[in-house]
Amino acid sequence: MNNAANALTLEQVRIHLAGRPLLHVDATVAPGDVLTVMGPSGSGKSTLLAFIAGFLQSTFTAQGQVRLGDTDVLRLPAEQRGVGLLFQDPLLFPHLSVGGNLRFGLPHRSPQKSAQVAKALDQIGLAGFEARDPATLSGGQQARVALMRLLLSQPRAVLLDEPFSKLDTALRQEMRTLVFGQLREAGLPALLVTHDEDDATAAGGQIIALG
Amino acid sequence: MLRLAPLLIIALLVIPVTAGLGMVLLPAFGYLPVLGSEQANLSAWQMLFAQPGLGRSVAVSFASGLASTALALLIVVLFLAASQGTWLDRSLRRLVSPLLAIPHAAVAFGFAFLIAPSGLMARFISPWLSGWESPPDALIVNDPWGLALTFGLVLKEAPFLLLMSLAALPQLQAEQRLRLARSLGYAPTLAWLKVVLPSLYPLIRLPVYAVIAYATSVVDMALILGPRLPPTLSVSILGWFNDPDITRRFMASAAAVLQLGVTLAALLSWWLLEQLSRRLSHRWLTNGDRQRGEALFTVTGRAGLTLASLAALAALVGLGLFSVAGFWRFPELLPQSFTFDHWQRSADMLAGPLVNTALIALLSTGLAAVLVVATLENEQRQQLHPTRSLWLLYLPLLVPQIAFLYGLVVAAERLGIRPQLALVVAGHLLFVLPYVYLSLAEAYRRLDPRWLYIAQSLGVSRRRAFWRVRLPLMIAPLLTAVAVGLAVSIGQYLPTQLLGAGRVSTVTTEAVALASGGNRRLIGVWALVQAGLPLVGFMAAVALPRWLGAPRRAPLNVQRQG
Numbered sequence: 218m219n220n221a222a223n224a225l226t227l228e229q230v231r232i233h234l235a236g237r238p239l240l241h242v243d244a245t246v247a248p249g250d251v252l253t254v255m256g257p258s259g260s261g262k263s264t265l266l267a268f269i270a271g272f273l274q275s276t277f278t279a280q281g282q283v284r285l286g287d288t289d290v291l292r293l294p295a296e297q298r299g300v301g302l303l304f305q306d307p308l309l310f311p312h313l314s315v316g317g318n319l320r321f322g323l324p325h326r327s328p329q330k331s332a333q334v335a336k337a338l339d340q341i342g343l344a345g346f347e348a349r350d351p352a353t354l355s356g357g358q359q360a361r362v363a364l365m366r367l368l369l370s371q372p373r374a375v376l377l378d379e380p381f382s383k384l385d386t387a388l389r390q391e392m393r394t395l396v397f398g399q400l401r402e403a404g405l406p407a408l409l410v411t412h413d414e415d416d417a418t419a420a421g422g423q424i425i426a427l428g
Numbered sequence: 429m430l431r432l433a434p435l436l437i438i439a440l441l442v443i444p445v446t447a448g449l450g451m452v453l454l455p456a457f458g459y460l461p462v463l464g465s466e467q468a469n470l471s472a473w474q475m476l477f478a479q480p481g482l483g484r485s486v487a488v489s490f491a492s493g494l495a496s497t498a499l500a501l502l503i504v505v506l507f508l509a510a511s512q513g514t515w516l517d518r519s520l521r522r523l524v525s526p527l528l529a530i531p532h533a534a535v536a537f538g539f540a541f542l543i544a545p546s547g548l549m550a551r552f553i554s555p556w557l558s559g560w561e562s563p564p565d566a567l568i569v570n571d572p573w574g575l576a577l578t579f580g581l582v583l584k585e586a587p588f589l590l591l592m593s594l595a596a597l598p599q600l601q602a603e604q605r606l607r608l609a610r611s612l613g614y615a616p617t618l619a620w621l622k623v624v625l626p627s628l629y630p631l632i633r634l635p636v637y638a639v640i641a642y643a644t645s646v647v648d649m650a651l652i653l654g655p656r657l658p659p660t661l662s663v664s665i666l667g668w669f670n671d672p673d674i675t676r677r678f679m680a681s682a683a684a685v686l687q688l689g690v691t692l693a694a695l696l697s698w699w700l701l702e703q704l705s706r707r708l709s710h711r712w713l714t715n716g717d718r719q720r721g722e723a724l725f726t727v728t729g730r731a732g733l734t735l736a737s738l739a740a741l742a743a744l745v746g747l748g749l750f751s752v753a754g755f756w757r758f759p760e761l762l763p764q765s766f767t768f769d770h771w772q773r774s775a776d777m778l779a780g781p782l783v784n785t786a787l788i789a790l791l792s793t794g795l796a797a798v799l800v801v802a803t804l805e806n807e808q809r810q811q812l813h814p815t816r817s818l819w820l821l822y823l824p825l826l827v828p829q830i831a832f833l834y835g836l837v838v839a840a841e842r843l844g845i846r847p848q849l850a851l852v853v854a855g856h857l858l859f860v861l862p863y864v865y866l867s868l869a870e871a872y873r874r875l876d877p878r879w880l881y882i883a884q885s886l887g888v889s890r891r892r893a894f895w896r897v898r899l900p901l902m903i904a905p906l907l908t909a910v911a912v913g914l915a916v917s918i919g920q921y922l923p924t925q926l927l928g929a930g931r932v933s934t935v936t937t938e939a940v941a942l943a944s945g946g947n948r949r950l951i952g953v954w955a956l957v958q959a960g961l962p963l964v965g966f967m968a969a970v971a972l973p974r975w976l977g978a979p980r981r982a983p984l985n986v987q988r989q990g
Contacts (some may be wrong), residue, residue: 304882
């Protein structure tokens with residue numbers, strides 16, 4: 218895999234809130250690596266993710282470049298950026314079944330959708346859960362389905378917004394291993410924002426402190 | 429396309445109201461070229477002030493409007509203060525939407541059946557308590573002071589204000605404030621009145637003003653419950669507008685302007701009362717008193733709304749009883765015999781008005797729902813802040829109907845549009861739109877934006893995310909808003925009557941027309957049908973999402989916290 222061609226590059230990214238500088242980041246994340254951004258609440262961690270993913274509120278202004286390989290993602294609408302999101306809530310669509318949520322993630326013209334969904338569920342130990350209502354799943358199961366939904370959408374980079382903060386300690390360790398393992402295996406550059414030192418250690422990459 | 433929606437809504441609400449007001453103001457000062465009068469003059473006003481009983485009409489309109497609003501607000505506020513989290517609170521909250529859905533006319537008829545000398549209440553206490561063997565000879569319904577009208581209005585206004593308060597409360601973190609005040613030693617009801625109410629009132633001020641405007645100028649309830657000689661100002665105006673003597677229209681226009689003044693005066697008085705109570709309560713809020721009055725507030729708070737709800741329910745039961753009553757001697761609580769004659773005789777006559785009612789309600793609500801969703805979606809996409817234009821939505825609710833609807837008919841006629849079904853639909857839209865907007869906006873804005881971020885980050889465009897994520901997640905509040913819209917349309921009397929020129933008959937116009945006849949069995953049938961229609965809408969709104977397989981229980985994180 219060609220590292221430079223698929224890296225996530227943040228070049229002189231500066232975000233201002235009402236004219237006041239909020240943050241400044243300059244970094245490159247190689248495929249399979251995780252860049253951790255740490256900082257207290259209010260330091261603009263989540264704002265950085267919203268900027269990269271294409272959801273920056275109009276009260277913020279931003280400068281700089283964000284590239285995925287050679288692509289300037291800032292010129293693309295959010296849905297064409299190929300930037301996947303994982304939040305602390307799994308946010309499985311309540312009007313769709315577990316299988317429906319995974320299919321929602323699959324690109325429109327993927328072959329053998331059912332087989333892909335079944336395989337994804339099997340990978341996270343939930344084989345045969347296609348028809349279940351997401352509300353009947355445990356917190357850990359929902360988190361795993363959300364991760365698979367993200368991976369099935371074949372993103373080019375992944376943004377993680379405190380994805381483990383709502384899990385209990387035992388589950389948190391398990392999910393860290395699963396998430397970082399899957400991201401490395403898929404060779405995706407990832408950006409993690411957190412205020413938990415252990416997350417940063419488990420991610421095992423470069424760390425930037427904000428605020 | 430989407431960007432035009434908010435402009436379209438504002439145009440749809442503002443243009444008819446201003447055009448209508450204009451076409452009432454001009455003739456009030458003698459200008460109505462159609463009738464060959466082009467010279468400004470004051471003769472309409474001289475004629476108006478020469479009408480016998482005008483002062484009394486004005487006084488009853490003003491007083492019943494203000495008193496009913498004050499009473500309804502007091503009942504709602506004390507109830508919320510006294511019943512937080514109790515069993516009573518939960519059950520009445522469930523009742524509030526259905527109660528609100530019952531049209532004004534049906535409530536008025538039911539209430540009349542309840543309090544009339546031969547009504548259910550008199551029968552309940554006769555003869556064992558009252559000693560009455562025949563109905564007492566007293567003018568209770570249509571009393572000259574407008575008391576029956578005032579209490580009838582309270583029955584409709586209290587659920588409305590309660591619903592508006594319940595919608596505003598989540599913004600205030602009432603639970604936390606209450607816990608804080610109680611940890612400082614405040615008794616629960618006093619705590620609510622001192623720490624929640626001062627922040628709640630500003631949020632429900634516009635609805636309160638809308639209630640005052642409505643109550644000071646109501647026509648259908650005043651026709652049923654209000655005084656007769658002279659009637660309220662609004663009812664007098666309707667009579668003059670419909671007078672075959674065309675010169676009376678000038679006077680009616682002048683009276684419509686006077687009605688506008690009466691409503692404005694009531695709003696101004698209320699505003700002065702607000703200032704006064706703010707001054708007076710300032711000391712009370714900070715005097716550190718944690719206990720005094722607690723018991724009194726708690727008891728009246730729980731009793732007030734319970735009584736109002738019971739009265740509304742009893743009114744419905746009364747309608748039902750009268751509609752199937754055969755022979756029914758006075759002090760007997762129940763009819764001696766039951767019959768379906770009245771229903772069978774009404775069935776043929778019901779069909780036409782029922783079709784009209786449904787057609788008008790579905791068309792106006794459908795249009796309103798599309799416009800409102802488009803506006804809210806546009807607001808979300810443009811990240812606009814909503815508050816500025818909100819008062820424009822209230823415009824048709826703040827200007828008395830009688831003051832601009834007749835002008836609207838005149839304005840439409842000048843454009844060559846004759847009164848007809850389409851005009852009635854457009855007229856209903858004026859009142860349906862604000863309510864659909866008000867009931868949907870909060871839920872729409874509170875949907876966690878991360879649902880849409882997730883969808884878009886999975887490669888779905890904003891347009892598709894709207895259909896595949898936003899709409900399915902909003903199906904329950906959307907259907908509730910539609911049910912509210914249907915209920916508002918079904919209950920409209922004046923817009924149907926005026927914009928349809930009496931030729932478009934709905935269940936509501938037919939029911940109100942029965943008021944003068946006094947055949948209670950027939951009234952029972954029509955009022956019950958009128959009351960039942962909106963309930964069908966609400967039941968569908970509850971049942972449909974389940975049937976469509978939408979999430980049975982809303983997951984906790986569908987809505988943004990706080």
